[in-house]
Amino acid sequence: MSAAVIKYDHDMVRWQPDSRGRLEQAAMELFTERGFEQTTAAQIAERAGLTERTFFRHFADKREMLFDGSPRLQQLFVDAVAGAPADASPFEAVTAGLDAVSAFFVDLDHSRGRQAIIDSDASLQERELIKMSRLSSVIAGALRERGVTEPAASVLGQAAIGVFHVAFGQWVAPGNTRGYAELMHESLAELRAITA
Amino acid sequence: MSAAVIKYDHDMVRWQPDSRGRLEQAAMELFTERGFEQTTAAQIAERAGLTERTFFRHFADKREMLFDGSPRLQQLFVDAVAGAPADASPFEAVTAGLDAVSAFFVDLDHSRGRQAIIDSDASLQERELIKMSRLSSVIAGALRERGVTEPAASVLGQAAIGVFHVAFGQWVAPGNTRGYAELMHESLAELRAITA
Incomplete structure (x- = not known):
């Protein structure tokens, strides 16, 4: 240039x-x-x-x-996983990642509007699933960097995306008044309880 | 007709x-x-x-x-979740579902060939992600039928698909000689250990 x-x-x-x-x-x-x-x-x-x-x-x-924020969200997540204390467990590192991206989800009207558009178009839903799948892969990569072995890193990456996805769905659901961070922590606790 | x-x-x-x-x-x-x-x-x-x-x-x-088997796989999974003993935990019910679909994954050459084709085409990868996403939703539905509440049902549905996906990836990976069921149980155990 x-x-x-x-x-x-x-x-x-x-x-x-x-x-x-x-x-x-x-x-x-x-x-x-x-x-x-x-x-x-x-x-x-x-x-x-x-x-x-x-x-x-x-x-x-x-x-x-509609996916303009994806690279920044991904970077925030990965940086938080990488930056978790050395003695943090893999689960705690992923929790730090989920907490970091909670900062993204504060404008509920905007997120609801965006989700309604995505729900209206099959190609947008596919694009969103691709982004989620990539995010899961990079989380697994960040966990491996911390010394987490496979398949644990990939399984936890997938589970984290599951929690992220479920909490987001609850957050934008009609009538919801609870914050994303609270819903996300509830889903994380459910994951722990149900696999215990 | x-x-x-x-x-x-x-x-x-x-x-x-x-x-x-x-x-x-x-x-x-x-x-x-x-x-x-x-x-x-x-x-x-x-x-x-x-x-x-x-x-x-x-x-x-x-x-x-390439997705000809999806409805049958989905039905097998859901029937196994629904048919788990009444006193089975949600995790045990999902494990029964994962066990049931293991019967699908025995012809490694065929699955490797199919996966190579899917990996070669973005639209096929999207289609596969859509199928996985739907499977996760129907598993959550089968869990709700068993009385599991939200968000636990959806979180477990997502985690189950994560385990399914990770184990499948390991199974078709070059050089792998272990069976799908064994890999799947290892990933399930990892999910339990890492969230404990």
Whole structure:
């Protein structure tokens, strides 16, 4: 990338201070109003008052907008597993990971809206399952780094994702008023009790 | 369906005693030789010495051929959970389910070949994750039928699928010579130990 191009990008960011956020907001509105399949990148850009070119500077496609937070969530989880005290058990390390990502789940309205969109489209559900499957693999990798052997590392990675998934489902369920962290700890305790 | 049509179907079955098995065998060969994406239903039918029309009497599409056993596996699992003794713990009921489906995993060459095809195609991996996710849901449902409350039922359903998945991966891994049931019980024991 040339210096001129880098300068141009900086200027764009300066003049459109939150294009990315505006695109995400517009996409959520349109996916909810018209349906995910029926919404185009051009329409999202238009609603955000931006060009289609700007859309594609920020996102590979409309689908990826819904999974924008995945790499950060994954990193948070893995860092917390890696950063748990040396004498923490594998279960405690995974609990630290689940606690770390709880910080992600505070805006219930947003998460409910996003989940309704995902539930409406088979390809989005598949994408979500792929992300969960990858997260399970990287958790297992972080556990192996701590000296946890196989198959324990992979089994615990899968169980952690199970707890994560169940607690998230309860959190976004209609009528729920409890926080994600509380639900997650309840599911973790259930996992412990039921396998004891 | 008229009696005449039923009679015709019977005749077809009589004259082509194992069309379904021949189609499956041909598909596995072609998927392995040419790749899943590059193989058509017409080519599978031709290799099996049958017509394309016969192919579509047996399968909705080539993708579904690889997941032909899923409904039976799901039924076996759920029946075993439901049929566990009344005083069996939820963990014991799920173990009975995992034991029941072990009967599925005896032909290692076939399972390795199938897995290699699935690993080669993103859409097949997604389909497999969807099937696993559904299996987890029906296991949770079978546990609720036994009086297990939420979120315990869903957490255990997810953990069971995790064990199932990890043990299957170990079983088809290059060089493995241990049986599926043995690997599955080892993973179950690890789940117990690591959450204790």
